[in-house]
Amino acid sequence: MQVLKVKKLRENAQMIKRATAGSAGMDLHACIENDIIINPGEIKVIPTGLAIALENENYVAYIYARSGLAIKHGITLANCVGVIDSDYRGEVCVGLTNISNTPYTITQQERIAQLVIAPVCTCTAIEVDELDKTIRGEGGFGSTGKN
Secondary structure (H helix, E strand, O other): OOOOEEEEOOOOOOOOEOOOOOOOOEEEEOOOOOOEEEOOOOEEEEEEEEEEEOOOOOEEEEEEEOHHHHHHHOEEEOOOOEEEOOOOOOEEEEEEEEOOOOOEEEOOOOEEEEEEEEEOOOOOOOOOOOOOOOOOOOOOOOOOOOO
16 A cells, blocks of 8 residues: 655645545545635636655656536636656645636635646657557547447
Protein backbone atom coordinates (compact mmCIF):
# COMPACT_ATOMS: atom_id res chain seq x y z
CA MET A 1 0.00 0.00 0.00
CA GLN A 2 1.31 3.43 -0.98
CA VAL A 3 1.39 6.30 1.51
CA LEU A 4 0.16 9.78 0.68
CA LYS A 5 1.37 12.44 3.09
CA VAL A 6 -1.23 15.17 3.59
CA LYS A 7 -0.65 18.47 5.39
CA LYS A 8 -3.55 20.62 6.58
CA LEU A 9 -2.83 24.23 5.69
CA ARG A 10 -5.94 25.49 7.48
CA GLU A 11 -7.65 24.16 10.59
CA ASN A 12 -11.01 23.74 8.84
CA ALA A 13 -9.55 21.66 5.98
CA GLN A 14 -11.20 18.27 5.55
CA MET A 15 -8.87 15.28 5.28
CA ILE A 16 -9.15 13.40 1.99
CA LYS A 17 -10.47 9.86 2.11
CA ARG A 18 -12.09 7.21 -0.03
CA ALA A 19 -15.89 7.04 0.33
CA THR A 20 -15.94 3.25 0.06
CA ALA A 21 -13.40 0.44 0.00
CA GLY A 22 -13.93 0.15 -3.76
CA SER A 23 -13.46 3.85 -4.51
CA ALA A 24 -10.52 4.60 -6.78
CA GLY A 25 -10.54 8.29 -5.86
CA MET A 26 -10.36 10.16 -2.60
CA ASP A 27 -12.80 13.02 -2.10
CA LEU A 28 -11.50 16.59 -2.06
CA HIS A 29 -13.55 19.10 -0.07
CA ALA A 30 -13.94 22.86 -0.45
CA CYS A 31 -12.07 24.72 2.28
CA ILE A 32 -13.74 28.12 2.09
CA GLU A 33 -14.98 30.73 4.57
CA ASN A 34 -17.98 31.81 2.47
CA ASP A 35 -20.09 30.15 -0.18
CA ILE A 36 -18.82 30.59 -3.74
CA ILE A 37 -21.32 31.01 -6.57
CA ILE A 38 -20.24 29.72 -9.98
CA ASN A 39 -22.39 31.32 -12.64
CA PRO A 40 -22.93 29.69 -16.04
CA GLY A 41 -19.73 29.90 -18.08
CA GLU A 42 -17.60 30.99 -15.10
CA ILE A 43 -14.46 29.38 -13.77
CA LYS A 44 -13.61 29.54 -10.06
CA VAL A 45 -10.57 28.16 -8.25
CA ILE A 46 -11.65 26.41 -5.06
CA PRO A 47 -9.04 25.78 -2.33
CA THR A 48 -8.94 22.51 -0.38
CA GLY A 49 -6.73 23.72 2.47
CA LEU A 50 -4.43 20.73 1.89
CA ALA A 51 -0.97 20.09 0.48
CA ILE A 52 0.26 16.61 -0.45
CA ALA A 53 3.55 14.79 -0.88
CA LEU A 54 3.66 11.83 -3.21
CA GLU A 55 5.95 8.98 -2.24
CA ASN A 56 8.37 9.56 -5.14
CA GLU A 57 8.70 10.81 -8.73
CA ASN A 58 7.18 7.58 -10.05
CA TYR A 59 3.69 8.73 -8.98
CA VAL A 60 1.31 11.49 -9.97
CA ALA A 61 -1.94 12.71 -8.45
CA TYR A 62 -4.82 13.35 -10.83
CA ILE A 63 -7.84 15.47 -10.00
CA TYR A 64 -11.06 14.30 -11.61
CA ALA A 65 -14.56 15.72 -11.60
CA ARG A 66 -17.19 14.24 -9.32
CA SER A 67 -19.74 12.60 -11.57
CA GLY A 68 -22.68 13.71 -9.42
CA LEU A 69 -21.72 17.38 -9.66
CA ALA A 70 -21.06 17.12 -13.38
CA ILE A 71 -24.16 15.17 -14.40
CA LYS A 72 -26.68 16.69 -11.99
CA HIS A 73 -25.44 20.31 -11.90
CA GLY A 74 -23.03 20.87 -14.81
CA ILE A 75 -20.11 21.56 -12.44
CA THR A 76 -16.92 20.05 -13.81
CA LEU A 77 -13.19 20.71 -13.97
CA ALA A 78 -12.06 23.70 -16.00
CA ASN A 79 -9.02 21.76 -17.28
CA CYS A 80 -10.71 18.34 -17.65
CA VAL A 81 -8.10 16.58 -15.49
CA GLY A 82 -5.80 18.26 -12.99
CA VAL A 83 -2.24 17.01 -12.69
CA ILE A 84 -0.28 17.32 -9.45
CA ASP A 85 3.38 16.53 -10.04
CA SER A 86 5.37 14.58 -7.47
CA ASP A 87 7.50 17.60 -6.53
CA TYR A 88 4.60 20.08 -5.98
CA ARG A 89 4.10 21.03 -2.33
CA GLY A 90 1.63 23.92 -2.58
CA GLU A 91 -2.06 23.92 -1.79
CA VAL A 92 -4.22 21.59 -3.83
CA CYS A 93 -6.84 23.76 -5.52
CA VAL A 94 -9.58 22.73 -7.92
CA GLY A 95 -10.56 24.78 -10.97
CA LEU A 96 -14.31 24.34 -11.45
CA THR A 97 -16.49 25.58 -14.27
CA ASN A 98 -20.24 25.70 -14.67
CA ILE A 99 -21.41 24.34 -18.02
CA SER A 100 -25.09 24.50 -17.05
CA ASN A 101 -27.53 27.39 -17.46
CA THR A 102 -28.04 27.77 -13.70
CA PRO A 103 -25.77 29.32 -11.04
CA TYR A 104 -24.38 26.78 -8.57
CA THR A 105 -23.24 27.47 -5.00
CA ILE A 106 -20.19 25.70 -3.57
CA THR A 107 -20.49 25.40 0.22
CA GLN A 108 -17.92 24.84 2.97
CA GLN A 109 -16.77 21.20 3.11
CA GLU A 110 -18.67 20.24 -0.04
CA ARG A 111 -17.04 17.39 -1.97
CA ILE A 112 -15.83 19.10 -5.15
CA ALA A 113 -13.52 16.62 -6.89
CA GLN A 114 -11.67 13.38 -6.44
CA LEU A 115 -7.97 12.67 -6.21
CA VAL A 116 -6.50 9.55 -7.83
CA ILE A 117 -2.88 8.47 -7.37
CA ALA A 118 -1.32 6.64 -10.32
CA PRO A 119 2.10 5.43 -11.43
CA VAL A 120 3.99 7.44 -14.04
CA CYS A 121 5.85 5.94 -16.96
CA THR A 122 8.62 8.36 -17.87
CA CYS A 123 10.42 8.23 -21.18
CA THR A 124 13.01 10.11 -23.17
CA ALA A 125 11.69 11.66 -26.38
CA ILE A 126 13.92 11.23 -29.43
CA GLU A 127 13.39 12.75 -32.85
CA VAL A 128 13.18 10.28 -35.74
CA ASP A 129 12.71 10.63 -39.50
CA GLU A 130 10.12 7.83 -39.76
CA LEU A 131 7.63 6.05 -37.52
CA ASP A 132 6.79 2.38 -37.82
CA LYS A 133 3.73 1.57 -39.92
CA THR A 134 0.48 0.25 -38.42
CA ILE A 135 -2.85 -0.92 -39.83
CA ARG A 136 -4.52 2.28 -38.61
CA GLY A 137 -1.77 4.53 -39.90
CA GLU A 138 -2.66 8.23 -39.79
CA GLY A 139 -6.40 7.66 -39.35
CA GLY A 140 -7.55 10.08 -36.68
CA PHE A 141 -10.82 11.05 -35.06
CA GLY A 142 -13.51 8.49 -35.86
CA SER A 143 -11.34 6.56 -38.30
CA THR A 144 -11.98 3.22 -36.65
CA GLY A 145 -15.77 3.46 -37.13
CA LYS A 146 -18.85 4.67 -35.36
CA ASN A 147 -19.55 1.62 -33.18
